[in-house]
Amino acid sequence: MNEQGSKSSGAAETGLGAAPPQAPGIEQLREQIDRLDRQLVGLLAQRRRVVEQVVQVKQQQDLPTFHPAREEDLISARRAQAAQAGLDPDYVEDLFRTVLRHSRVGQLRTLGRRGVRPGARVLIVGGGGSMGRFLAGWFTQSDYEVRVLDRVDWPQVGPLTAGLDLCLLAVPIGVTPAVAAEVGPRLPAGCILADITSLKGEPLKAMLSGYGGPVVGLHPLFGPATTTMDQQVVVVTPGRQREACQWLLDQLALWGNVLVETSADEHDEVMGIVQALRHFATFAFGQFLHARRVPILRALELSSPIYRLELAMVGRLFAQDPSLYAEIVFATPERLALLKDYIQSLQRNLGLVERGDKAEFAARFRQVAEWFGPFSEQALRESTFVVEKLVHRF
Amino acid sequence: MNEQGSKSSGAAETGLGAAPPQAPGIEQLREQIDRLDRQLVGLLAQRRRVVEQVVQVKQQQDLPTFHPAREEDLISARRAQAAQAGLDPDYVEDLFRTVLRHSRVGQLRTLGRRGVRPGARVLIVGGGGSMGRFLAGWFTQSDYEVRVLDRVDWPQVGPLTAGLDLCLLAVPIGVTPAVAAEVGPRLPAGCILADITSLKGEPLKAMLSGYGGPVVGLHPLFGPATTTMDQQVVVVTPGRQREACQWLLDQLALWGNVLVETSADEHDEVMGIVQALRHFATFAFGQFLHARRVPILRALELSSPIYRLELAMVGRLFAQDPSLYAEIVFATPERLALLKDYIQSLQRNLGLVERGDKAEFAARFRQVAEWFGPFSEQALRESTFVVEKLVHRF
Numbered sequence: 001m002n003e004q005g006s007k008s009s010g011a012a013e014t015g016l017g018a019a020p021p022q023a024p025g026i027e028q029l030r031e032q033i034d035r036l037d038r039q040l041v042g043l044l045a046q047r048r049r050v051v052e053q054v055v056q057v058k059q060q061q062d063l064p065t066f067h068p069a070r071e072e073d074l075i076s077a078r079r080a081q082a083a084q085a086g087l088d089p090d091y092v093e094d095l096f097r098t099v100l101r102h103s104r105v106g107q108l109r110t111l112g113r114r115g116v117r118p119g120a121r122v123l124i125v126g127g128g129g130s131m132g133r134f135l136a137g138w139f140t141q142s143d144y145e146v147r148v149l150d151r152v153d154w155p156q157v158g159p160l161t162a163g164l165d166l167c168l169l170a171v172p173i174g175v176t177p178a179v180a181a182e183v184g185p186r187l188p189a190g191c192i193l194a195d196i197t198s199l200k201g202e203p204l205k206a207m208l209s210g211y212g213g214p215v216v217g218l219h220p221l222f223g224p225a226t227t228t229m230d231q232q233v234v235v236v237t238p239g240r241q242r243e244a245c246q247w248l249l250d251q252l253a254l255w256g257n258v259l260v261e262t263s264a265d266e267h268d269e270v271m272g273i274v275q276a277l278r279h280f281a282t283f284a285f286g287q288f289l290h291a292r293r294v295p296i297l298r299a300l301e302l303s304s305p306i307y308r309l310e311l312a313m314v315g316r317l318f319a320q321d322p323s324l325y326a327e328i329v330f331a332t333p334e335r336l337a338l339l340k341d342y343i344q345s346l347q348r349n350l351g352l353v354e355r356g357d358k359a360e361f362a363a364r365f366r367q368v369a370e371w372f373g374p375f376s377e378q379a380l381r382e383s384t385f386v387v388e389k390l391v392h393r394f
Numbered sequence: 395m396n397e398q399g400s401k402s403s404g405a406a407e408t409g410l411g412a413a414p415p416q417a418p419g420i421e422q423l424r425e426q427i428d429r430l431d432r433q434l435v436g437l438l439a440q441r442r443r444v445v446e447q448v449v450q451v452k453q454q455q456d457l458p459t460f461h462p463a464r465e466e467d468l469i470s471a472r473r474a475q476a477a478q479a480g481l482d483p484d485y486v487e488d489l490f491r492t493v494l495r496h497s498r499v500g501q502l503r504t505l506g507r508r509g510v511r512p513g514a515r516v517l518i519v520g521g522g523g524s525m526g527r528f529l530a531g532w533f534t535q536s537d538y539e540v541r542v543l544d545r546v547d548w549p550q551v552g553p554l555t556a557g558l559d560l561c562l563l564a565v566p567i568g569v570t571p572a573v574a575a576e577v578g579p580r581l582p583a584g585c586i587l588a589d590i591t592s593l594k595g596e597p598l599k600a601m602l603s604g605y606g607g608p609v610v611g612l613h614p615l616f617g618p619a620t621t622t623m624d625q626q627v628v629v630v631t632p633g634r635q636r637e638a639c640q641w642l643l644d645q646l647a648l649w650g651n652v653l654v655e656t657s658a659d660e661h662d663e664v665m666g667i668v669q670a671l672r673h674f675a676t677f678a679f680g681q682f683l684h685a686r687r688v689p690i691l692r693a694l695e696l697s698s699p700i701y702r703l704e705l706a707m708v709g710r711l712f713a714q715d716p717s718l719y720a721e722i723v724f725a726t727p728e729r730l731a732l733l734k735d736y737i738q739s740l741q742r743n744l745g746l747v748e749r750g751d752k753a754e755f756a757a758r759f760r761q762v763a764e765w766f767g768p769f770s771e772q773a774l775r776e777s778t779f780v781v782e783k784l785v786h787r788f
Contacts, residue, residue, distance in 0.1 A: 029448045036441045045479035047430045054423045085439035091496045221698030270693045274701045284743045290762045299664045304615030307668045315773025322759035326752040349678045358720040365716035368684045379709025386780040
């Protein structure tokens with residue numbers, strides 16, 4: 001390579017044109033690639049400037065940020081062009097999804113700040129906590145009049161609730177029912193009462209009995225470390241006067257959230273599994289690694305990308321706030337019963353290994369696979385996709 | 395938007411130039427974006443053609459596919475250009491990592507097929523199994539003389555081992571020691587004896603006692619469904635005459651694999667945790683979801699991207715071959731003891747929840763977090779990165 005490289009650059013320097021035309025050397029080809037890459041970045045910068053003009057027009061005309069049909073059209077057109085040019089359409093789609101997401105997040109930064117009801121009065125109860133501060137920030141940037149009620153402000157509860165349009169409870173699960181009972185009777189007619197706890201049954205009941213107006217339960221499935229709400233899920237459990245709550249839901253959607261509606265019972269059942277049980281199992285696994293002093297960095301080196309990701313899913317828990325997880329795991333007696341059931345089922349499966357019964361292991365395995373149906377194939381595809389992303393990133 | 399769209403296209407159709415110059419409407423801006431995007435794909439196609447020329451030069455001059463320093467230089471240059479052009483350098487790096495990976499995989503498809511010792515004779519014992527067939531395919535494409543020995547071919551073992559350069563055992567863990575004892579004495583001097591089981595202690599011992607020549611244990615951390623070996627990990631546990639085994643390791647590296655060397659003991663200890671225990675826990679979790687008839691699709695809808703990924707890690711197991719997992723989980727008495735320990739530690743942690751001892755939960759949590767050290771932060775970063783990829787893909 002060095003030889004070839006110095007040969008071609010030498011020819012360029014002396015400018016001797018007598019030699020017969022020869023195939024370009026690797027250094028010349030690399031210069032061509034660099035030139036093309038510079039042009040690529042130049043086009044991306046031009047694209048960015050046009051998108052900024054689009055944002056201005058959208059702002060003036062009050063148009064929404066997203067245009068899913070437009071995005072799919074764009075992707076289809078580029079896929080078709082890629083196929084014609086002999087490029088892998090999946091590869092080109094992958095690149096354009098990155099471009100579109102970047103563009104969407106950039107637009108949200110400007111457009112998503114708009115208020116659906118600017119000037120409306122919002123009280124965040126527990127506004128001193130991390131989620132409370134986070135939400136207060138979003139409402140403030142969207143031109144709401146934001147008030148904060150924290151433990152020390154209880155004497156001010158009268159003036160703080162006066163003329164209120166939204167009362168948002170952002171206090172720990174354990175005290176949410178008590179706070180709802182306390183605050184509910186003070187709210188003016190038409191004000192929305194909402195909470196953001198990760199449990200919906202008890203809090204919703206308490207809000208409905210403490211207040212006779214519009215009530216809605218919310219469970220944002222993200223933490224205060226999020227910088228964008230783009231495509232973050234918020235579970236919505238309607239309580240009373242759904243239409244009166246609509247502007248709040250519209251505001252969340254405008255910020256980029258995806259809203260999923262369900263009943264409080266279904267929410268709590270599903271969350272018992274996907275939150276409480278998963279968190280407990282992950283916590284216990286990390287604890288086990290620690291107790292056995294497993295050499296974690298060495299284990300990572302000896303791991304395939306998918307095992308690295310498995311370990312990362314364990315590690316990430318411990319970079320977060322233990323009290324948040326304790327709240328979720330310790331929330332209800334049903335959750336304790338669920339954990340007990342789970343450990344018993346582990347015991348039963350251990351019996352298979354003790355008896356060396358591989359045939360029964362395989363039979364149970366196939367039973368689950370059949371019951372999962374298309375989910376396992378999809379899971380394999382999705383997780384393989386992200387693992388490939390991880391591999392090419394690091 | 396429609397209004398603005400029809401206004402501007404109307405102007406374009408009639409060609410009336412009398413109106414004062416006005417800011418472009420959203421449809422015009424979208425046309426500009428489409429034009430830029432078409433140019434982007436055009437540049438990608440040009441880039442591809444230049445890369446194909448690079449592959450030809452590399453083939454003629456026997457140059458390696460990868461050039462990590464060149465890749466990092468390229469990324470740095472584009473990041474700098476992005477910053478100057480007012481673009482987010484991370485965004486531009488993200489795009490170029492995709493471009494480079496695509497280019498690398500494309501090059502591997504041509505260059506990675508080269509044989510380090512073309513014409514050498516390779517015998518795959520268990521070559522009728524899925525991993526055996528997979529490896530036979532790679533050796534064949536790299537111009538080796540590939541022979542296959544399966545259960546039915548035992549009478550031919552004499553002629554099949556004659557003049558052999560590599561004997562690769564691709565049989566189940568349980569029979570690997572017996573097969574090594576049977577085949578070892580028949581190998582000609584200088585031939586490499588290697589295996590690919592997911593356990594290294596017993597198989598390596600059996601190969602060393604069954605054969606006096608070069609021996610190496612291999613554990614490819616991927617399955618036969620892989621289409622590329624790009625950056626796939628192969629664990630290497632040297633046995634005897636490491637230098638004589640070097641050409642085999644070079645061949646694996648040329649195919650794109652990353653080789654990690656360790657002792658058989660360390661390998662088996664780490665794999666007990668990252669394979670046997672994780673697989674068992676994941677199997678048991680899936681089994682539990684099935685036993686409780688958890689509505690899995692609804693759970694996915696109600697999940698944040700990170701929970702979706704957690705569920706996908708469970709689901710993916712069940713899209714695969716149960717016997718492979720049974721082999722790993724049931725492999726040794728040490729693994730059974732490990733599973734027992736794990737369930738006992740779950741029981742102890744359940745005690746915390748029964749007693750409602752949130753303080754102790756948080757204390758243990760912090761202990762693990764401290765012991766993990768920078769790993770949890772890194773895990774949080776890595777998993778958040780892949781989750782963002784997942785969000786913008788689906």
